[in-house]
Amino acid sequence: MEKAIRQGDVCLILTDKLPLKLKASATNVLLSVGSGGNPHTFKGGKFYPKIKGDFIIGYLEAQGTKIYHKEHSAKGEKIDDGIYEVRRQVEWTHEGLRPIVD
Numbered sequence: 234m235e236k237a238i239r240q241g242d243v244c245l246i247l248t249d250k251l252p253l254k255l256k257a258s259a260t261n262v263l264l265s266v267g268s269g270g271n272p273h274t275f276k277g278g279k280f281y282p283k284i285k286g287d288f289i290i291g292y293l294e295a296q297g298t299k300i301y302h303k304e305h306s307a308k309g310e311k312i313d314d315g316i317y318e319v320r321r322q323v324e325w326t327h328e329g330l331r332p333i334v335d
Contacts, residue, residue, distance in 0.1 A: 243273045245317035251292050255281035271303040290319045
């Protein structure tokens with residue numbers, strides 16, 4: 234069963250496990266500059282940033298976790314425990330793929 238949580242320009246997709254060789258970040262920031270110039274942050278759990286690649290930002294190991302963004306969920310949105318792939322949302326345009334800025 235695929236579960237996705239959308240929050241502006243970020244999407245969390247439930248996955249089975251963490252990829253190998255990722256290191257947990259010491260910060261609570263998922264995306265430093267989201268829509269409106271505000272960061273997407275979280276409390277509870279661990280974030281494993283992905284250094285290179287496509288639109289995958291990293292992985293969030295949620296445990297008693299709330300995600301925050303000033304324009305979408307200033308009070309925080311509780312998410313179910315689990316491992317989530319954190320993606321920057323994109324859309325197709327006639328010029329090609331581009332990040333969604335909500």
